[in-house]
Amino acid sequence: MKVSFTILGEPQGKGRPRFTKVGSYVKTYTPDKTAAYENLVKLEYERQCRGVRFGDKDFLEMRIYAFYGIPKSTSKKKRGQMLEGIIRPSKKPDMDNVIKVIADSLNNVAYRDDTQIVDSYIRKLYSESPRVEIEIEKIGGYTQ
Numbered sequence: 001m002k003v004s005f006t007i008l009g010e011p012q013g014k015g016r017p018r019f020t021k022v023g024s025y026v027k028t029y030t031p032d033k034t035a036a037y038e039n040l041v042k043l044e045y046e047r048q049c050r051g052v053r054f055g056d057k058d059f060l061e062m063r064i065y066a067f068y069g070i071p072k073s074t075s076k077k078k079r080g081q082m083l084e085g086i087i088r089p090s091k092k093p094d095m096d097n098v099i100k101v102i103a104d105s106l107n108n109v110a111y112r113d114d115t116q117i118v119d120s121y122i123r124k125l126y127s128e129s130p131r132v133e134i135e136i137e138k139i140g141g142y143t144q
Helices: 031-051 076-084 095-105
Strands: 002-008 018-022 025-029 059-069 119-127 129-138
Touching: 018 076, 031 095, 031 119, 059 095, 076 119, 095 129, 119 129
Parallel strands: 059 119
Antiparallel strands: 002 129, 018 025, 059 129
16 A cells, blocks of 8 residues: 655754753643644645555654755746755755654544554655655565
8 A cells, every 4th residue: 555645835844852840840832833834734734645544563664855945036047956955955844854744743634653664765756836745655574
C-alpha cells in the first residue's frame, strides 16, 4: 500500500517547544505557527488520501520532497541552475525539522505512531511553486 499527497506553500519545520510559567507550574506548549502547519498536514492528508490508515504493526517508508521558492532577486542564470538542481537550498528549516513536523502530524491519522517509520528519504529542491510532496509506503520487514 502506498499513498502520496502534497502540501502547498513554503516548507516549514517543527518549532522548538515553548515554556510559560503558570503560578508555580511550568507549562509546555507548541508554537502557534507549528500547530497551524501540523493541522494543515493532517487536513491535506485526510483530503487527498481519503483517510487511508496503515496497520498498527506495519513498517513504513516516508519520502519527502521539499520544494523551496526561488527568491525574486535571483538572476536568470542562477534561477536556471536552481530549477535544474545544480544549486540546492541549504537554508532553514533543517531537514530533520521538516521530517519531524510531518511525521508527528500524521500520528493517529495515517498510522498509529511515527515509530513505525523505519526508512526515510528527504530531498530539498528549488521550484517556482513551493510545496512539500510526501509519499508513505508499507514495506516488508527484514530478518537477520
